[in-house]
Amino acid sequence: MNAVPEIRPEMQPRVSRKFRLQWEDAQQAWVLLYPEGMVKLNQSAGEILKRCDGAHSVDELVADLERTFGTTGLHADVIAFLAMARQQHWVEV
Amino acid sequence: MNAPAPVTAQPGPPLWLLAELTYRCPLHCVFCYNPVDFAHTPDELSTDEWLRVLREARAAGSVQCGFSGGEPLLRDDLEVLVAEAHRLGFYTNLLTSGVGLTATRAAALKQAGLDHIQLSFQDSTRELNDFLSHTRTFDLKQRVAAIIKDNDWPMVMNCVIHRLNIDYIGEIIDMAVALDAEYLELANSQYYSWAMLNRDQLLPSREQIERAERITNERRERYGDRIRIFFVVPDYYENRPKKCMNGWGNVFLTITPDGTALPCHTARMLPGLNFPNVRDMDVKRIWFESEGFNRYRGHGWMKEPCQSCPEKEKDHGGCRCQAYMLTGDAAAADPVCDKSPRHDVVMAAVARAQSDEVVVRDIPLVFRTPEESRRRPVLAIAPSADPAHEPR
Numbered sequence: 001m002n003a004v005p006e007i008r009p010e011m012q013p014r015v016s017r018k019f020r021l022q023w024e025d026a027q028q029a030w031v032l033l034y035p036e037g038m039v040k041l042n043q044s045a046g047e048i049l050k051r052c053d054g055a056h057s058v059d060e061l062v063a064d065l066e067r068t069f070g071t072t073g074l075h076a077d078v079i080a081f082l083a084m085a086r087q088q089h090w091v092e093v
Numbered sequence: 094m095n096a097p098a099p100v101t102a103q104p105g106p107p108l109w110l111l112a113e114l115t116y117r118c119p120l121h122c123v124f125c126y127n128p129v130d131f132a133h134t135p136d137e138l139s140t141d142e143w144l145r146v147l148r149e150a151r152a153a154g155s156v157q158c159g160f161s162g163g164e165p166l167l168r169d170d171l172e173v174l175v176a177e178a179h180r181l182g183f184y185t186n187l188l189t190s191g192v193g194l195t196a197t198r199a200a201a202l203k204q205a206g207l208d209h210i211q212l213s214f215q216d217s218t219r220e221l222n223d224f225l226s227h228t229r230t231f232d233l234k235q236r237v238a239a240i241i242k243d244n245d246w247p248m249v250m251n252c253v254i255h256r257l258n259i260d261y262i263g264e265i266i267d268m269a270v271a272l273d274a275e276y277l278e279l280a281n282s283q284y285y286s287w288a289m290l291n292r293d294q295l296l297p298s299r300e301q302i303e304r305a306e307r308i309t310n311e312r313r314e315r316y317g318d319r320i321r322i323f324f325v326v327p328d329y330y331e332n333r334p335k336k337c338m339n340g341w342g343n344v345f346l347t348i349t350p351d352g353t354a355l356p357c358h359t360a361r362m363l364p365g366l367n368f369p370n371v372r373d374m375d376v377k378r379i380w381f382e383s384e385g386f387n388r389y390r391g392h393g394w395m396k397e398p399c400q401s402c403p404e405k406e407k408d409h410g411g412c413r414c415q416a417y418m419l420t421g422d423a424a425a426a427d428p429v430c431d432k433s434p435r436h437d438v439v440m441a442a443v444a445r446a447q448s449d450e451v452v453v454r455d456i457p458l459v460f461r462t463p464e465e466s467r468r469r470p471v472l473a474i475a476p477s478a479d480p481a482h483e484p485r
Binding site: 018020022024025026027031033034035036037038 | 105106108153154156157159182184186208209211247249275276
């Protein structure tokens with residue numbers, strides 16, 4: 001078992017089948033739902049996770065985020081978040 | 094006393110909707126949290142009324158929906174309600190004893206969009222399981238666990254822990270792993286309703302709890318990622334109260350079989366509070382405006398020692414029902430807290446639990462049956478310093 005799973009740029013992360021990602025109007029936030037529980041995501045976590053569709057690579061996902069928010073240099077932050085999200089079993093790669 | 098407490102901030106939405114579809118149940122568990130006078134409950138909500146409740150709650154911001162009871166599978170419209178909840182965007186949970194979950198019914202629930210099933214077990218040994226639930230259901234639960242896995246649902250097993258089964262905790266965990274459960278909740282019985290009537294027989298000794306925690310930790314080591322195990326000690330052994338329901342009217346909304354809206358499963362026992370019914374009032378208004386839901390929000394209602402306590406944000410003074418049951422005053426500090434002037438009541442129950450004498454051996458358990466329930470007057474749990482010792 002690898003304690004800190006590595007996230008590589010070509011990986012295609014997807015939200016784990018154990019969770020359901022959905023936008024909640026009442027909370028104005030993306031949430032992850034699971035049996036009898038919920039994780040309320042902050043804006044950047046939500047923006048990353050909603051792009052984890054299993055069809056796009058980490059590199060493509062970063063490019064899309066940078067384009068959408070008119071910024072650069074998000075790569076390291078996204079990788080760090082995805083490593084944490086994988087540890088939490090929120091995403092599979 | 095009767096003025097609603099000042100509410101400083103607008104509460105968030107009722108994220109958790111618990112739909113108690115019926116009080117009917119094939120089991121007769123001695124620790125059931127359903128009210129002891131459940132048999133006096135009038136008509137259950139109709140299918141159309143529940144559908145309206147689901148829509149109103151979703152509009153108010155509810156997102157987790159638990160279908161519970163009693164045994165929710167006894168409602169033959171369960172599939173209809175699950176389908177509507179799913180369509181509305183709820184995450185749907187079925188909390189069941191498993192009685193009535195055939196392969197056919199499971200397939201229909203899957204089709205309706207049910208997200209998850211929590212299966213309750215009383216114990217891992219058939220004899221004790223059947224004794225405690227008063228039925229022969231153990232084999233059935235093993236079949237149901239297989240059905241749950243066959244339908245690819247995540248499975249949470251729930252086993253209420255108490256004095257009579259806590260010594261088998263290792264076997265319970267082994268069984269959960271054998272049944273491929275992803276989560277196992279080993280929640281010690283909380284002393285409300287039927288469990289309160291049976292408290293002296295159900296409260297484990299300190300030695301039993303310490304041993305159970307040790308064994309649970311050993312099993313966590315052994316099984317690693319295969320299963321997540323939650324172990325909840327009885328609050329009687331804590332010196333600070335639990336933050337009950339994560340705060341009164343904060344995230345949790347229960348609708349009882351007859352449509353009464355409550356901030357927790359047992360709040361109907363509290364005196365002087367008129368909880369609204371979904372037949373008369375919209376869920377949003379119930380949640381944000383009703384006197385019952387606003388009564389214990391914020392801190393304005395608190396008395397000493399809570400009012401000046403630096404920890405009041407942390408636990409909100411504990412549980413209002415427990416305060417009422419054990420002190421006769423719903424606004425008092427939960428006597429689990431060692432700052433409570435009535436902490437002695439909890440200490441006395443704990444002291445009795447350390448011996449194996451009279452109370453534990455000689456008082457018969459009260460099973461949750463309609464006959465027992467009908468024998469009890471409405472709102473049978475009267476305030477008393479020691480309700481477990483009321484004459485039966």
